[in-house]
Amino acid sequence: MTAIELRGATKRYRSRTAIDDVGLTVEYGEIVGLLGRNGAGKSTTVAAIAGLIGLDDGEVRVDGFDPVRDRRRVRAVLGVQLQDAELHAALTVGELARLYRSFYRDGLDPDALLERVGLTAERKTRFENLSGGQQQRLSIALALIGDPRVVVLDELTTGLDPEARRSMWSLVRALRADGLAVLLVSHLMEEVERLCDRVVVLDAGRVIARGTPAELVSRTGGETLDDAFLALTGEKGEPS
């Protein structure tokens, strides 16, 4: 069974097409990067996978199920870290972890998970008093609390200091080693190059490239994935 599969996925808003004929697969035991400039269609793709929006054309399946029609089945296998998780500001870290845990029949121990993301000392801190990086780490913990087999991480380490970033990278590698499927949305090419087995590049809602990071680098003749990304998406390099 493929963990995430999109075929011909198309979503139109009144004046524009957010994603257009997008095909994408993520297998169990791999990390796939979803890249694209601002407005390329990444969040729309994630919203379709999470069942937050329906498609106008095409299909999306998570562990074989339709996220809109089979919402309960998809909820049981999928964990999503959303970019702007709207959490209750007045609740503490510990309360939020227990609240989210209560949404799932089977799940992880909240305290063990908070320890894993380095938030044990903040258990009694209200969400509104966390630093940006701590909020980010909590959003990762909450994505994992239902013990999902399929994980979507949106801007995993944006705002994290270098040490916290590395610790999240090892956490994501551990998820892969446990056989989970991970879709990683990121603007950080170093992160993508280090973590992802394959990448899919979106531009103006369409898939313009796919392959391993090394394949994209050699195909575009650059040295890093950053060079490849800029070559593919047509952004001009820095003035010399």
Ligand SMILES: Nc1ncnc2c1ncn2[C@@H]1O[C@H](COP(=O)(O)OP(=O)(O)OP(=O)(O)O)[C@@H](O)[C@H]1O
């Ligand atoms: N609810 C909406 N109504 C109208 N247009 C939308 C809506 N949501 C997204 N769009 C448009 O669809 C396109 C894709 O947006 P999307 O948020 O998926 O991009 P993105 O790749 O996630 O961007 P970013 O990197 O900035 O988060 C954009 O042109 C955006 O303006």
